[in-house]
Amino acid sequence: MSDAFRGRTLRTIALPILAAIAGFSALPSAANAASCAGNPNALGTSRVLVVDPTEHPLIGTMQYPETLPLRDREVVLTFDDGPLPAHSNKILDMLAGDCVKATFFLVGRMARQFPAGVRRVYDEGHTVATHSETHPLNFDRMPAERAEHEIDTGIASVKSALRDPSHLSPFFRIPGLRRIGNVEDYLTSKGIMTWSADFPADDWLKISGQQVAKLAISRLEAKGKGVLLLHDIQARTVEALPIILSELKARGYRVVHVVAADAKNPKTPTEPSQWRLHPPSAPTVARTRWPAVPSHFVYAHKSQVAYPALAQLVAHQNGASKSYAKSVELLPRANGWSVRPVMTTPATASLPIPGANIFDVAEQTTGSVRRHARRPSAAAPHSARPRPARTEPSQAAASSARSPLQLLPGSAPINEAGFRQGSLQLR
Ligand SMILES: [Zn+2]
Numbered sequence: 090m091s092d093a094f095r096g097r098t099l100r101t102i103a104l105p106i107l108a109a110i111a112g113f114s115a116l117p118s119a120a121n122a123a124s125c126a127g128n129p130n131a132l133g134t135s136r137v138l139v140v141d142p143t144e145h146p147l148i149g150t151m152q153y154p155e156t157l158p159l160r161d162r163e164v165v166l167t168f169d170d171g172p173l174p175a176h177s178n179k180i181l182d183m184l185a186g187d188c189v190k191a192t193f194f195l196v197g198r199m200a201r202q203f204p205a206g207v208r209r210v211y212d213e214g215h216t217v218a219t220h221s222e223t224h225p226l227n228f229d230r231m232p233a234e235r236a237e238h239e240i241d242t243g244i245a246s247v248k249s250a251l252r253d254p255s256h257l258s259p260f261f262r263i264p265g266l267r268r269i270g271n272v273e274d275y276l277t278s279k280g281i282m283t284w285s286a287d288f289p290a291d292d293w294l295k296i297s298g299q300q301v302a303k304l305a306i307s308r309l310e311a312k313g314k315g316v317l318l319l320h321d322i323q324a325r326t327v328e329a330l331p332i333i334l335s336e337l338k339a340r341g342y343r344v345v346h347v348v349a350a351d352a353k354n355p356k357t358p359t360e361p362s363q364w365r366l367h368p369p370s371a372p373t374v375a376r377t378r379w380p381a382v383p384s385h386f387v388y389a390h391k392s393q394v395a396y397p398a399l400a401q402l403v404a405h406q407n408g409a410s411k412s413y414a415k416s417v418e419l420l421p422r423a424n425g426w427s428v429r430p431v432m433t434t435p436a437t438a439s440l441p442i443p444g445a446n447i448f449d450v451a452e453q454t455t456g457s458v459r460r461h462a463r464r465p466s467a468a469a470p471h472s473a474r475p476r477p478a479r480t481e482p483s484q485a486a487a488s489s490a491r492s493p494l495q496l497l498p499g500s501a502p503i504n505e506a507g508f509r510q511g512s513l514q515l516r
Pocket of ligand 1: 224261265
């Protein structure tokens with residue numbers, strides 16, 4: 090962990106005297122709804138969770154076995170890709186109006202363009218984290234030195250905007266969630282916690298704000314708690330956030346603010362089991378769209394993407410968790426399987442799997458980052474990735490008509506054109 094991170098001082102938002110008595114020099118306090126000035130119906134922030142990044146370096150069940158140790162009906166709000174004042178300031182206004190604290194994963198290039206926006210995020214009590222310098226969407230394929238440079242310069246840019254390096258939290262989210270072992274290892278070696286998420290709300294796609302809110306709430310309801318991934322640079326997120334906050338309040342959810350432990354602020358005591366979702370979530374469409382650390386996957390053929398074994402689905406549905414493990418061959422995490430899928434076990438039964446075009450969805454396809462933060466011309470194209478063979482649309486449609494897909498809890502319908510049928514269809 091760097092000296093700057095170790096020396097990070099968490100700001101006191103309120104109750105400084107109580108904090109001093111308790112021996113915590115600067116731990117942010119939760120802004121509960123009752124104390125939210127001017128808004129007696131505020132959602133508020135129910136508690137502050139202090140985490141040690143070195144103990145649990147990879148979190149978020151979209152990709153990792155562990156996630157934040159939340160209680161039932163607790164949610165952590167995260168916003169990526171900012172700051173972009175036109176939208177970020179509205180997000181910050183709404184969060185302030187409800188006394189809700191969140192975590193912002195800022196892009197270095199945006200921070201250099203809008204340094205005041207970075208300071209506002211911090212000054213209003215949110216956790217400031219980073220998201221690379223230029224937001225390249227090929228972290229899983231770029232040379233290690235370039236990935237490290239992206240991480241380091243992004244951190245430097247945000248620190249520079251903050252003016253006080255200790256105001257930056259040692260949290261990082263890989264752009265596009267393009268995880269790979271060497272990047273995670275590098276972050277861990279620097280004492281930085283890699284955040285994936287537990288569910289996105291697809292707010293980078295061309296959908297309405299209402300749809301974003303609906304996805305956010307339905308996916309949260311499916312898991313019961315977790316880390317929500319949003320983007321403060323999107324107009325549709327500005328539109329969605331009031332609905333999300335209102336629904337969270339109405340449904341009895343509580344917002345948790347996450348900060349990093351340091352010498353003065355000890356971690357919140359937790360048990361290892363609290364860092365796992367209980368019960369383990371079933372595989373969902375949303376989950377299978379992201380490169381995850383291999384856990385319960387088999388490889389059918391090298392021309393196909395990895396997908397859950399049928400046995401896994403059955404095991405989850407029956408509430409079991411390990412009955413299928415014996416038949417599954419795993420690759421070591423550092424292997425980087427998302428880059429080079431390897432054939433191991435021919436599958437005799439398989440689920441419908443996402444087609445290559447599903448993986449073409451990029452966070453900033455239409456986002457404001459592209460306009461406001463010029464990307465390097467050498468950004469690697471998705472075409473470098475191995476692609477599965479495609480099924481003709483007419484063939485896929487015919488298969489779909491014979492046997493409609495059945496979505497799992499927490500998943501969202503995806504354009505059928507994005508699916509290719511495996512050898513066994515869900516019924
Ligand atoms: Zn992003």
